[in-house]
Amino acid sequence: MSADPSRVRTILSVNFNHDGSGVLLREGRIAGYVTTERRSRLKKHPGLREEDLDELLDQAGADLSDIDHVMLCNLHTMDTPDIPRLHGSDLKETWLAFWVNQRNDEVSLRGRRIPCTVNPDHHLIHAATAYYTxxxxxxxxxxxxxxxxxxxxxxxxxxxxxxxxxxxxxxxxxxxxxxxxxxxxxxxxxxxxxxxxxxxxxxxxxxxxxxxxxxxxxxxxxxxxxxxxxxxxxxxxxxxxxxxxxxxxxxxxxxxxxxxxxxxxxxxxxxxxxxxxxxxxxxxxxxxxxxxxxxxxxxxxxxxHPACGDDGTAIGAALWHWHHVLGHPRLHHTNADLMYSVREYPEHTVRRAVRDHAADLVVEETGDYVARAAELVAGGAVIGWYDGAGEVGPRALGHRSIVADPRDPAMRDRLNSQVKFREHFRPFAPSVLKEHAAEWFGLSDSPFMLRATPVLKPGVPAITHVDGTSRIQSVTRQDTPAFHDLIHAFKDRTGIPMVLNTSLNTKGEPIAETPEDALRTLLGSRLDHLVLPGLIVSGRTAARS
CATH class of the missing domain: 3.30.420.40 (ATPase, nucleotide binding domain)
Structure with a gap:
């Protein structure tokens, strides 16, 4: 079974290898994206679950009947022993139900038969993710x-x-x-x-x-x-x-x-x-x-691309099919298009999560939460920063971050031992205003925190690794407005145009996705505060200490 290429407008693409993910591509644009581990809370979770498909359809405002073609990527071809080691199971029992015909050109999904492509070349779809974006x-x-x-x-x-x-x-x-x-x-x-x-x-x-x-x-x-x-x-x-x-x-x-x-x-x-x-x-x-x-x-x-790993192959497969197979012209993608998923959690969802933990929290409402957060970081506090849609890929890019002062020589040890609970030798990265990146790092274009360079100036030991390098994120207001304003406010107070930025999670946990995940990270570590739009939240135990 093959679809008329001119009638393919919406593509569902799924990565069944570790770092499971799914994407809905509509008219060549990402209308929905899910990384399975962020919702299951099982690190490296392979494949896609029924509820993840529901999430994709909801993000896109779509129905299963809207899907014209399905890409099934890395299906039973790249199983790793690491998943059973981590979770006691290969987790395939969690996958959504589907059936593929003998010719591998049609998939049955929730009772609907849809043309499909099974296992496009693994390295090709990796390359496609980077090239087409x-x-x-x-x-x-x-x-x-x-x-x-x-x-x-x-x-x-x-x-x-x-x-x-x-x-x-x-x-x-x-x-x-x-x-x-x-x-x-x-x-x-x-x-x-x-x-x-x-x-x-x-x-x-x-x-x-x-x-x-x-x-x-x-x-x-x-x-x-x-x-x-x-x-x-x-x-x-x-x-x-x-x-x-x-x-x-x-x-x-x-x-x-x-x-x-x-x-x-x-x-x-x-x-x-x-x-x-x-x-x-x-x-x-x-x-x-x-x-x-x-x-x-x-x-x-x-x-x-920010999702260099297998979580990005679902994106690459969909883009490859849209452009290479169907012949559609290339499209422009902004950094923000690539950096963040589609799902944003509205204010009422954030506040409901805070109310659900009210007994454990001290909550400060503030009209200028960005300035207040900069003041806290400049004063030595370690904050969680939760804003907008979650990041695509494994790096915190200013929406699900832990933020601290890069000037503090004791900060790396404090974060590794008391907040992240990870090995003491692990380094931390800076998020730097793009217009100041070259003078500090000799590089100004690293929006996805995937390039590393020597640190050129003294005074920021918390983000300088033992070899004198740092993996940097260059930040613009266009890409991430609130986070840019936070760094700018920190610079106004300290003269340093960067903050230490690491992912909002602890050892063994995926990056926080929901407001509930962020609050659990606050209460399960020694974060001083969690900053959400309009709110500064602290654990009661931390507030008393």
Whole structure:
């Protein structure tokens, strides 16, 4: 069964791999978007549930009868053992009910038969997420994750695979998973921790050569043996972790990613595309490696979608089908279009959640909650910040954030131990006014907190990692008005045009989605306050202390 392309106006797309997600694309625009874990509260939750489909339809103001085509992505092709480790089940029993015919071209969903596409190429839909949202007329699109490294030439509305056997030598993506699993018991949760730990394994100045280049290592056992020769140990929750191993795999990723960029950059002119790169896949979240590779090769611009991981593949599949398969022209997407989901929680929902916890809260009503929040942060308070629709992707971008003073040298330890409950070595990021980003970080375009650079000026130790770098978010009023005004108000009080910004959650929890989630985070941690539009909320225990 195939639909007349001219009659396909609304596409439902679902990612069944970890970081489950769904999107409703109407006339090429996102009309609804759900990340399953944000609603189930089970981190990395794969697939989509019945209630998530209801949420998508509600966001779009649509009915199931409006859906003309369904994309079923990563279905039973990429199951990871990490989900059963995290939750005791693969969670497939939670999925919505559907049936696919023998030809894989029709799905039955709630009694309705709809044309479908099953398992479009995984790396293609990763690349599509970045390319079709980039605004570039043409570009090199690269997708890298633990399952491989693929490159595509983007021209207008189409993506063409390049015949490059990058997997023949690119193996640091796989090694990164091995290191994360060895150190933290999970490849999909531990990779970011390895990136944070890696600088602690770097040889100190004057400590001698870096033994031997990681590219000479042929397998994981040899890499571990190399790291064990001169281990640099970091005490984490009573365990001695060899940070040298983290350093080596990070170094290997940086070198191999730079080699990929160097191989692909000359192909742009040869294939008639601009010297721009669109990067996606879980490896693209490694901002240190991607920025180093970009700066070392001949690309002029780089775009990353905020949902680089598999949560973005549902978006990429829908956009690929709309543009490449159906032939529709490209559309312009603002940063705000990409950064935030569709669902906003109205004031009455926020206030009802506060009323439900009234016995545990002290509530201050204020007409200028932005100025009041800036005053609290400048005075040393750690606040939760809840505003508008939730973020797309894993980074807090000023709608579901924990905000603190970047000048405080004790702030990182305070946040890790008392608020986030996570490993002491984990760094924190700054959100900086875009017009001041270059003077502080040498970079002004990083709206999605996916680029990392050296910190150029002193005075902000809480957001400066041990290697002197920081992963930054450049903030404009157009992208996120209230958060921009908060940073500006903080600057007026302190002279510092940035705040420390981390996600509104604690260890093991997805980012807060609903007002209820945000209040639970407040009451379950040592946040000083939770700021919602018009309200400053504190826990009664904290208020008395």
């Amino acid at each position: 980039s605004g570039y007329d043409s570009a090199m699109a690269v997708a890298i994750d633990p399952t491989g490294c693929r490159a595509f030439a983007g021209k207008g509305s189409r993506l063409y695979p390049l015949r490059r056997d990058l997997d023949a030598w690119f193996n640091a993506n796989i090694g990164y998973c091995y290191v994360a699993d060895l150190m933290f018991g999970s490849s999909i949760v531990g990779a970011g921790k390895v990136m944070g730990l890696a600088p602690y394994g770097r040889p100190a100045d004057g400590a001698g050569p870096d033994e031997e280049p990681p590219e000479t290592v042929r397998d994981f056992a040899a890499l571990v043996a190399l790291a064990d020769r001169h281990p640099r140990l970091v005490d984490v929750d009573g365990r001695k972790l060899n940070a040298t191993l983290a350093h080596y795999i990070q170094l290997g990723l940086e070198r191999q990613l730079t080699a990929v960029f160097a191989e692909l950059a000359p192909l742009c002119a040869r294939n008639g595309i601009a010297p721009d790169i669109c990067l996606s896949g879980g490896t693209a979240l490694n901002a240190i490696a991607t920025q180093l590779a970009f700066e070392s090769t001949g690309f002029e611009r780089m775009h990353l």
